[in-house]
Amino acid sequence: MTGILLDISSQLFHRSEFSATALERATDAVIDTLGCMIAGADDAGVAAVTTAFQSQSAGGGSLLVTGGKTSVSIAAMVNGTAAHALDFDDNFHPARAHASAVLVPALMAVTSADSPISGREFLNAYLIGLEAQAAVGYGVNPSHYNRGWHGTSTVGAIGAAAGVVRLLGGGNEEMAQAMSLAISMASGPKGQFGTLAKPIHAGIAARNAVEAAMLAMSGAAGRLDILERPQGFLDLFGGEEARGWADWRLDETCIIESRGLVTKLHPCCASTHRAIDALLDLVHENALKPEDIVAIDTKVGVSAVKNLAYLSPANAMQARFSMQYCLAVALEKGSLSLADFTDAALDNPEREALMQRIGMHAYTAAEERGHERLAHTVTLTLRNGEVLQKERLHANGALEMPLNSQQKRIKFANCLAWGRMTFDQTHFDRLADLGRQQSVYALFNWFLSTTAFD
Amino acid sequence: MTGILLDISSQLFHRSEFSATALERATDAVIDTLGCMIAGADDAGVAAVTTAFQSQSAGGGSLLVTGGKTSVSIAAMVNGTAAHALDFDDNFHPARAHASAVLVPALMAVTSADSPISGREFLNAYLIGLEAQAAVGYGVNPSHYNRGWHGTSTVGAIGAAAGVVRLLGGGNEEMAQAMSLAISMASGPKGQFGTLAKPIHAGIAARNAVEAAMLAMSGAAGRLDILERPQGFLDLFGGEEARGWADWRLDETCIIESRGLVTKLHPCCASTHRAIDALLDLVHENALKPEDIVAIDTKVGVSAVKNLAYLSPANAMQARFSMQYCLAVALEKGSLSLADFTDAALDNPEREALMQRIGMHAYTAAEERGHERLAHTVTLTLRNGEVLQKERLHANGALEMPLNSQQKRIKFANCLAWGRMTFDQTHFDRLADLGRQQSVYALFNWFLSTTAFD
Secondary structure (H helix, E strand, O other): OOOHHHHHHHHHHOOOOOOHHHHHHHHHHHHHHHHHHHHHOOOHHHHHHHHHOHHHOOOOOEEOOOOOEEOHHHHHHHHHHHHHOOOOOOEEHHHOEOHHHHHHHHHHHOOOOOOOOOHHHHHHHHHHHHHHHHHHHHHHOOHHHHHOEOOOOOHHHHHHHHHHHHHHOOOHHHHHHHHHHHHOOOOOEHHHOOOOHHHHHHHHHHHHHHHHHHHHHOOOOOOOOOOOOOOOHHHHHOOOOOOOOOOOOOOOOOHHHHOOOEOOOOOOOHHHHHHHHHHHHHHHHOOOOHHHEEEEEEEEOHHHHHHOOOOOOOOHHHHOOOHHHHHHHHHHHOOOOHHHOOOHHHOOHHHHHHHHOEEEEEOOHHHHOOOOOOOEEEEEEEOOOOEEEEEEOOOOOOOOOOOOHHHHHHHHHHHHHHOOOOOOHHHHHHHHOHHHOOOHHHHHHHHHHHOOOO | OOOHHHHHHHHHHOOOOOOHHHHHHHHHHHHHHHHHHHHHOOOHHHHHHHHHOHHHOOOOOEEOOOOOEEOHHHHHHHHHHHHHOOOOOOEEHHHOEOHHHHHHHHHHHOOOOOOOOOHHHHHHHHHHHHHHHHHHHHHHOOHHHHHOEOOOOOHHHHHHHHHHHHHHOOOHHHHHHHHHHHHOOOOOEHHHOOOOHHHHHHHHHHHHHHHHHHHHHOOOOOOOOOOOOOOOHHHHHOOOOOOOOOOOOOOOOOHHHHOOOEOOOOOOOHHHHHHHHHHHHHHHHOOOOHHHEEEEEEEEOHHHHHHOOOOOOOOHHHHOOOHHHHHHHHHHHOOOOHHHOOOHHHOOHHHHHHHHOEEEEEOOHHHHOOOOOOOEEEEEEEOOOOEEEEEEOOOOOOOOOOOOHHHHHHHHHHHHHHOOOOOOHHHHHHHHOHHHOOOHHHHHHHHHHHOOOO
């Protein structure tokens, strides 16, 4: 039996050379994800997952970001939930997914003390998993995401399953079968955004990726044409405008070089970022003070409006999905930090008044058709009657405007501080040397135990 | 926050009285499922799931049909896969699901030696889980199933999660949240039919049911309006003609009394059963021999045609989804048995010739619209030119034409024999006394160890 999945995995399977740039960006992504995982380790979602499976935790050797060890599946679920808990982890446009929040915990879960996996093998598997996410996403996005599917939980898990098979040393057909089985597990309605279920989706996806990979390596099998066949992935999950895979082929240049990831600078839904950045650009360029601004309006993508359903958020999780809240805080403080997303931080009547003056509009479906991306626009009406406008096609942290090394280090240190862990430069340097490590398990174990929760 | 899930669980939560008939039918379903689980325990899908998670199996106390004990999640997945491996387990029309193949393994997985659950509590939880499956299915079926979703894996898991919460002693809101979280895990494209992934779907669904219930009991939460809200279950999984839940309310009469389950008499896809029964009716009524028949034609539902994609099956799993194969065997032998669905049994050139003369046609979408069910028709053309026709709205084993006690016992004994286990009447009698047992765990443990694989 043949099919697109076999085509994708055959091409990926024979990719073994990665450029220095690709490996460096993968290393950055792993470090950024570890930081987010630690910052999120104390979250209510993580606590729920940990408590739920406490009785099943005995006997495993997979590392938990919350301390201790557990089974492969539970480690993937807990760490995946932690990585995405604060919505501070990276975005990957080709998959419309929080790529690393699924990939890194899934890969980490299958590393063990017994059979050491080198840093280079880990990065290779990460890059294969990322490329597989892009390949699966190619045929269905942006239609899939716009339709209401949480790409992190669907496309993310399917692609990550390929990466896990790579790490486990599986063959070409096992890689395709792991993706097929992950499709049989893929879910995640975006209607859950703004609740604990959203970060748990990343945990579920990481669990699905490792379980689908392990099942495929043990002889379980679905159809290899399940992406494209009737009653398959495209059919059920594609949305109306999905293009399928007829034109897909693997580029010579790794997707992490050609498209890159978006490393988040703000700890809130990515749908707010371009507007936040445009607002702060206008504030800086024009030396504005909050009181100079009478009204803010934003024009954003259709999916962004759907994601940002909370005009007046009732808790920290909803605040991450509120354009009004995020822009108000950005204007008030000049930046957004993890401390702005706690239930206590929401209690601010002055900010409520400001939020009332923030509007959000969407492109029409007709305007969006045929465009993978359109700029987000912010329009400010000033007290003096002046109207200022700024467009942003990319957020800070995207390939086109990447974070510099100091911004990355500061974000990592902030994440560790938020997780009540001790940061020192040694941690950062040794993690940055990931590609030359003999055993990633030993590295992660060292890192998690030396930074241990106080 | 309110929503349909809370409405469903509130009504279910207050249901505590079950009629003797309801309890008796639930007991029958549990016994039938145990039989199917044992018959399927040796299947390739079960072997794959067992092998995949061997390293995670230490420390759990949940019973495995393949022998030994493991964690809750893995027991649910292994036993669920076994229950559905041979496609001999029951159907439940309101959910368009193999209801018991998900429910029984999920409930069984959370029983333990430490905190005994009585037979009555187990049956109550089964009936709640079944009713929850019906309630969730009400709003989306048959559109959901016809669209291409494997109801067993989607609606089955969501409803079963409610049953598991009942067994774990959770509250009303936890029951609703378990269903919400199960929606975040629900998948299963019908494109996988005819592969090992199909029975594994039942295993995944049982796993999802227990994990969603455990998560909800530990404080994880999604939205309670996720069935009906934009980007929720109806929106993404409903299909074009789904009606939603505006008219839903819990009937006074249990669904197991008003609609019942369909206990399978033939070990193959339910979509073949009405045609098989109609064919055998015609054969008996007219004392036909196989050589009297020149051609067979069947008219069946749209989803049946989609399910039965194998005109010339290449292996036993595909044979279960082949109308041609199933009718040919039925004509040849007068009945279908587990022994007819092995790879070796397929090698029969004479039967191939007969299969060429069997046609299958579907109702048009227009004919089906507005009908939850239409009769399946078999038309025989005889050598003497005569044409015979028979319609069947229900298969043998449905509420309208239930199996008698001897048929049930013979099926159970055949299942045990197929699983190379020793059957004696004591087993059947003691299982039939399920509702009066102090500890279902003790009962199942006794049953599985006394019948142990030889």
